[in-house]
Amino acid sequence: MGQNSLGGSVYQHIAEALTKGALKPGDRLKIRDLAQQMGTSVTPVRDAVLRLVHEGALALKSPRDIRVPSLQQERYLEIRVIRLKLEGLAAEGAAMNATPTDIARLERLTEDNEQALARSEFTRATAINQVFHFELAEIAAMPILRGILQNLWLQMGPVIAAAYADGGRTMIEHHYDVIDAIRRHEPQAAKRAIREDILAGGDVILSNRILIPSGGAGPQP
Template sequence: MDPSGLDAVGALSHETLGDRVTGELRMLLIAGRLGPGEKLSLRRVAEALGVSMMPVREAVSRLAADGALEVLPGRAVRVPVLTLAQFRELTRLRLLVEGFAAEEAARVADEAGIEVLAGHEAAFQRAARAALPDAAAAVAANRELHFALYRSAGMPSLVEMIERLWLKAGPILNLDMRHEPRRLDGGSAVVAHAALLDALRRRDAAAARAALVADISAAAAHIESTGRLAP
């Protein structure tokens, strides 16, 4: 587990601790700070967040029920390793749900919202095109761009659905980006993001969906080729 990721969140107050610990762990999973197969030390989590073991166990139970964490024999906890079939199912669902969000965003996003997306894309390009690519910054900028897009559709329940998909897909998606930072510069994500922003500015819903689908599909195809998925 990435110690800096937990240390950065700081101690929590004693109000609704189960919910808040769940939220922190959700964000670590979505952000790819916890990788597939990585074991989670509940004591380490409790110490980093300044809470007792009880809310941590509660949070783990919730995330295990969602399939985002896996409780092994002996009560060990780890991030699940997706099978190829599971990954392909998640990809199909992401194409449908996130593609729809991109269409809706193209119809309703205002200029200010589009410029926020452009800012995240600029940050992604800076990280990707640096002499020594900053994979962590690129991962963060990519996530911020995607979720700013989905929020701009103005459908909070849709964003919740997408977050649930990223809970399972996030670790493998971001592990791929972190392990191969050189693939970022001039890669498919840069091209797809540019096409997405152009479609949003033109209010072209079909083109926005196509750009988002191209982004997800290219990343998924590469991940399948790396052999990091279970049979």
């Protein structure tokens, strides 16, 4: 594997862990440990970490102290406003394009999420939730939109993961409304349903003191 391909693979590995909520705010990453886990040298891992720091997905407190940052509340609210617009657009497109196979996949994802929640497998449930949201952009055939969402979820994934245990079924109950609207090919109803889903999850996040208050220093690890 070439150096560029290796670097991209390492980046994708860490980015996916963030997006799917395998890492939570305050978690510490060690470059050598990551390199050992991925069977590579420290150089591509360091490059991937610095790229994620530049993108705001990781915080470099010192060369030996790399953390998943806590979000400022005002930054979270800005991301949520953007998600409401963009994921609403994805849901509209999905409602126009969805085939029976697409709908069956959304149903399976929601069933899997229910099972994960019932077993208190919150990391798995968080990952399935992310796949559901991204699947809407896939069904809508909007790869550019999906790429934008990927960048937003680098910061959202850890926050959602931190709230999932307390949120429980609140985090997915609107998925049924999304699926129903898509099945009926009603774009506006699908858009409303995904917006309600984002807002409901946001209420859990905002009520659980996961975010740093605007202007505050936040909890120190």
